[in-house]
Amino acid sequence: MSVEEEATMGFKPEADLGLAERDEWSYSSAVTVGPLRFGMALDEVVEASKAFGHTKISDCPKDHAIFSPTWKVEVSRRGVTPSPPAVTAYVSQAVGLFCVAADAVHGPQVAYDGIPLVGRGLPELENDAIAYAEANDVYFRYTPEGYAGPDDPGVVLRGQRVGQVLRSRPLFMVTRDGANTEWDSMPSEEY
Numbered sequence: 001m002s003v004e005e006e007a008t009m010g011f012k013p014e015a016d017l018g019l020a021e022r023d024e025w026s027y028s029s030a031v032t033v034g035p036l037r038f039g040m041a042l043d044e045v046v047e048a049s050k051a052f053g054h055t056k057i058s059d060c061p062k063d064h065a066i067f068s069p070t071w072k073v074e075v076s077r078r079g080v081t082p083s084p085p086a087v088t089a090y091v092s093q094a095v096g097l098f099c100v101a102a103d104a105v106h107g108p109q110v111a112y113d114g115i116p117l118v119g120r121g122l123p124e125l126e127n128d129a130i131a132y133a134e135a136n137d138v139y140f141r142y143t144p145e146g147y148a149g150p151d152d153p154g155v156v157l158r159g160q161r162v163g164q165v166l167r168s169r170p171l172f173m174v175t176r177d178g179a180n181t182e183w184d185s186m187p188s189e190e191y
Contacts, residue, residue: 022109023052029154033172034108036089039096045073045089053078053086060090063188066178068094072189077106090187094177099187104160104167112150120168122147122159153182158190
């Protein structure tokens, strides 16, 4: 569905949602997302996030006995007060930073080999993932919820409701302590 069709049907176009005004962050699979490097300790994540915005730290509930204590670092954009978190980083005591979630509305834009992943309409993102896979003779993958994205185990696409529309909220991840895959590592707050 195009932005014009969404506007006609009572949905807000992307510009009205603030989706056009984004910082751009780089992504290197299993290495970095913007200024955040996987494996960083909690204080390093907070320090690296200061350039982007204000941080709030909280403990994550210990849902699984195999995981070490985990903290959630919510980063709100500087100058936008009060605002929902633009980025949520999850830091494990055992492995450091293992997950970074970019908010569909307020988060920075992160691309995978030229495909913007944050705040996109899910059907549009699916079309781009399929076209990319066909053009480059590579694979793409679907999440169990049916969201299409790059065939990178470090990118887990989620849907985030924005008004009446689902937009993409990617999680950039590495495997955390006691888990076999990124899916096993997903923080319960992101389900």
